[in-house]
Amino acid sequence: MIEIIDLRKSFNGQEVLRGVTLTIHERELIAIIGRSGMGKSVLLKHLIGLHRPDSGRILIKGEDIMQVCLRDVCRLRERFGVLFQGGALFDSMTVYENVAFPLQEKTRFSKAEIRERVHHALEDVGLTGVDDKYPAELSGGMRKRVALARALITEPEIVLFDEPTTGLDPISLNAIHRLIIRTHRKYQFTGIVISHDIPQIFDIADRVAMLHDGKIIEVGLPEEIQRSENPIVKQFITGSLEGPIKVLH
Amino acid sequence: MVNILRMTGRYTLSEIRNLGRMFLFLLTSLGHIFIPPFKFRLMLRQIWFFGNKSMLVILLTGSFTGMVLSLQIYFTLRKFGSEALLGPAVALSLIRELGPVLSALMVTGRAGSALTAEIGIMRITEQIDALISMALSPKNYLIVPNLLAALISFPLLCSIFDLIGIYGGYVVAVKLLGMSSGTYFSQMQDFVEMEDIWMGIVKSLSFGLIVSWVSCYKGYTTGYGAKGVSRATTEAVVLSSILILIWDYFIGSVWT
Numbered sequence: 001m002i003e004i005i006d007l008r009k010s011f012n013g014q015e016v017l018r019g020v021t022l023t024i025h026e027r028e029l030i031a032i033i034g035r036s037g038m039g040k041s042v043l044l045k046h047l048i049g050l051h052r053p054d055s056g057r058i059l060i061k062g063e064d065i066m067q068v069c070l071r072d073v074c075r076l077r078e079r080f081g082v083l084f085q086g087g088a089l090f091d092s093m094t095v096y097e098n099v100a101f102p103l104q105e106k107t108r109f110s111k112a113e114i115r116e117r118v119h120h121a122l123e124d125v126g127l128t129g130v131d132d133k134y135p136a137e138l139s140g141g142m143r144k145r146v147a148l149a150r151a152l153i154t155e156p157e158i159v160l161f162d163e164p165t166t167g168l169d170p171i172s173l174n175a176i177h178r179l180i181i182r183t184h185r186k187y188q189f190t191g192i193v194i195s196h197d198i199p200q201i202f203d204i205a206d207r208v209a210m211l212h213d214g215k216i217i218e219v220g221l222p223e224e225i226q227r228s229e230n231p232i233v234k235q236f237i238t239g240s241l242e243g244p245i246k247v248l249h
Numbered sequence: 250m251v252n253i254l255r256m257t258g259r260y261t262l263s264e265i266r267n268l269g270r271m272f273l274f275l276l277t278s279l280g281h282i283f284i285p286p287f288k289f290r291l292m293l294r295q296i297w298f299f300g301n302k303s304m305l306v307i308l309l310t311g312s313f314t315g316m317v318l319s320l321q322i323y324f325t326l327r328k329f330g331s332e333a334l335l336g337p338a339v340a341l342s343l344i345r346e347l348g349p350v351l352s353a354l355m356v357t358g359r360a361g362s363a364l365t366a367e368i369g370i371m372r373i374t375e376q377i378d379a380l381i382s383m384a385l386s387p388k389n390y391l392i393v394p395n396l397l398a399a400l401i402s403f404p405l406l407c408s409i410f411d412l413i414g415i416y417g418g419y420v421v422a423v424k425l426l427g428m429s430s431g432t433y434f435s436q437m438q439d440f441v442e443m444e445d446i447w448m449g450i451v452k453s454l455s456f457g458l459i460v461s462w463v464s465c466y467k468g469y470t471t472g473y474g475a476k477g478v479s480r481a482t483t484e485a486v487v488l489s490s491i492l493i494l495i496w497d498y499f500i501g502s503v504w505t
Contacts, residue, residue: 048382077384084382088375102383105286 001026001190002047002158007056008214009042016042017053018214029184029191031205033198033225035236035245038211040194041085044160047192048080049073060158078106081151081159081189085166087143089135089150095122096131099150106154121149124186125179141172145179152183159184161193173197177204198237202226210236212245274466278396281388288394295398298364303356303406310355311348311410315417318342323426336433337440339418340411344441344449348411350497353456356406357489361464364395365485368468369478377469392469395461403457404450411449448504455500456493463489 002024009017016039024030032040045051046058049065058065065076082088089098099118103109109117122128125145135143144164151159161180165173177197181204184191195201202208202222209219210233218225218233228234235243322338368391371377380387415437422428467485471477 045378050378050381074384077382080382082379082382084375084379086374088379090376090379091370091374105385106383 001061002192003057003059004043004046005057005059007043007046007058008054009039009046009051010054016214017046017056019056020211020214020216022209022216022219024190024192027188027190028206029180029193029204030207030209031193031195031201032209032211033195033201033236034211036196039214040211041162043211044162044192044194047158047160048077048082078154079157081154081156083144083147083151083159083161083164085162087135087147089143089147091135094132094134095127095138095146098135098146099153102150102154117153118149121153122146124152124183125149126175139172141168141175144168144172144176148176148179148183152187152189155187156189158190158192159187161191161195163194163196165195165197173200180204198239199226212236270470271462271466274469275462278388278392278462278465281386281393282397284386284389286389288390291390291394292397292401295394296402299356299360299398300402300406303359303402304409306355306359307352307406307410308413310351311413312417314347314351314410315339315343315414315419316421318347318414319418319421319426323422323428332428333432333436334440335418335422335428336435336437339422340415340437340441341445343411343414343418344445346497346501348407348414349449349452349456350493352407352410353403353453353460353493354490356403357460357464357486357493361460361489362482362486364461364464365468365471365482366478368465369471369481372469372471373473373478387469392465395465396458399457399461400454401457403453403460407449407453448500451504452497452500455496459492459496460489463492 004020004022004024007017007020008015020039020043032043034040042051046053047060047065053066060076060079063072063076065073068076089095090101093101096118099121100114103114103117107114118131119128122130125148127142127145127149130138130142130146135146138146148164164180165176168176177200180191180193183189193201193205202225205222207219208222208225209216210225210230211217212232218228218230220228225233226237228237231244234240235245241247318339319335322342323332323335326332326334326338368377371391377387377391380390419430419433422433423430464485467481467488471481
C-alpha cells in the first residue's frame with residue numbers, strides 16, 4: 001500500500017530523516033514510536049506532500065508521489081485523512097462547519113446529506129449537541145474527537161494520526177485510543193499512528209515501528225517489539241534513563 | 250575582514266532569496282485568481298474586514314488631515330494673497346497624495362497587521378496544513394480573497410478619506426477662517442481634473458495590492474510560536490509602510 005524507500009530530509013543542514021525505509025500494508029494500523037524530535041511528524045508530513053524529501057521515494061499504491069504532477073498530488077491527498085497533533089480545527093468555524101467543510105468543498109452532496117453525515121460522524125466519536133460551539137469552547141479531548149470526525153468524514157483510505165493523545169488526561173487518552181480502534185474496524189482504513197503512549201499503543205496497533213536517529217531501527221508485531229533485544233528499543237519502552245539513549249549528562 | 254565579507258554576502262544572498270520567494274508568492278497568488286474554486290463569499294467577508302472595520306479610523310484621520318491641511322495652507326497662501334486657492338490646494342493634496350498614502354498606512358496598521366496575525370496563527374496551529382491535506386489550495390481560501398478584497402476596498406476607503414478630508418478642510422476654511430463656501434468649492438471644480446482622481450485611484454489600488462500581498466506573505470511564512478507571529482506582524486506593518494512610501498514616490502515621479 002505505502003512504501004517509503006530510503007527517505008532523507010534535512011532542515012538548515014541538520015539531517016532529520018537519514019534513510020527511512022518502511023512498508024505499510026493495506027488496512028493495517030501501524031504505530032510509529034520514538035523519542036520527541038526524531039522526525040516522526042516530519043515523516044508523516046512527507047506522506048501527504050507537506051514536505052519534499054531531499055532524496056528517497058514514497059510509493060502509494062505504486063505511485064511515486066514525488067514524480068506525479070500537482071493535480072495528481074491533490075488526487076492522492078484525497079485518499080488521506082489527517083488528525084493533526086493539535087487538532088488543526090479552523091478556529092473561525094463552529095464544530096459543525098469544521099466537520100462539514102471537507103464535504104462542502106470536495107463533494108456534491110446536498111445540504112441535507114451533509115447534515116446527516118456530519119451528525120453521524122460526530123455520533124461516531126461520541127459527540128452530540130456541540131454543533132454550534134467553536135473549537136476554543138471545547139476541551140482538548142473534545143477537540144481531538146472533532147478533528148477525528150473531520151478526518152474520517154470523507155471515508156479516506158489512509159488516515160494519519162499525529163500524536164492523537166498528546167496533552168490528554170488518561171481517560172480521554174483511552175477514549176481516543178478506543179475511538180481509533182473502533183473507527184479502524186468500521187471504516188477499514190490504513191492507519192498510521194505517531195505515538196509516545198507506551199504501553200497502550202501495543203494494544204491498538206497491528207504493527208509497531210521505532211524511529212530513532214532518523215531511521216526505522218525496528219519494526220514488527222507489538223509483542224515482538226515488546227520482547228526486542230535492541231537496547232535502544234528496550235530503553236525507550238521501559239523509559240529507563242540508563243542505556244544507549246543519553247538524556248541527562 | 251574575510252568574515253565580514255562572508256557575513257555580508259550571506260546576508261545579501263538570503264535577502265535576495267527572500268525577495269524572490271515574495272515575488273513568486275505574489276505571482277502564484279495572482280495566478281490562483283483564475284483557478285477555481287472561486288471563494289466569492291470569503292472575498293465579501295474580507296471586504297467587510299478591510300472596509301467596514303477600518304471605517305472609523307479612516308473617518309477620523311481623513312477629517313483631521315483635511316482640517317490641518319486647510320489651516321496650514323491657508324496661512325501660507327495668505328502671505329501671497331492667494332487664499333482663494335485653498336479649496337483646490339486641499340483637494341489636490343488629498344486626492345493625489347495624502348488620501349491614498351494615509352488611508353493605506355492606516356489600513357496597514359489596522360487590518361494588515363490583523364491579517365498577518367490571523368494567517369500566522371493558522372500556520373502555526375497547522376490549519377493551513379489541514380487545508381493542504383484536504384487537497385485544497387490555501388491560496389484560494391486565504392490569499393486570493395484578501396488580494397481581491399484589498400483591491401476593491403482600498404480605492405473606496407481612499408475616496409471616503411478624500412471626501413471627508415475635503416469637508417474637514419471646508420469646516421476650517423468656512424466656519425473658522427471665514428472664507429465663503431462658494432470660493433472654496435468653485436475653485437476646486439476648476440483645478441481638480443479627472444487625471445488627478447485617476448492618479449489617486451491607481452495609487453490606492455497598488456497600495457491595496459502591496460498591503461494584502463505583504464501581510465498575507467508574512468503570515469503565510471511566519472516562524473514558530475507566538476514570537477514568530479508577533480515578528481511577522483511587525484515585519485508586515487513595517488515593510489508595507491516602507492513599500493507604500495517608495496511606490497508612492499515612484500508613481501509620483503513617473504506620473505507627472
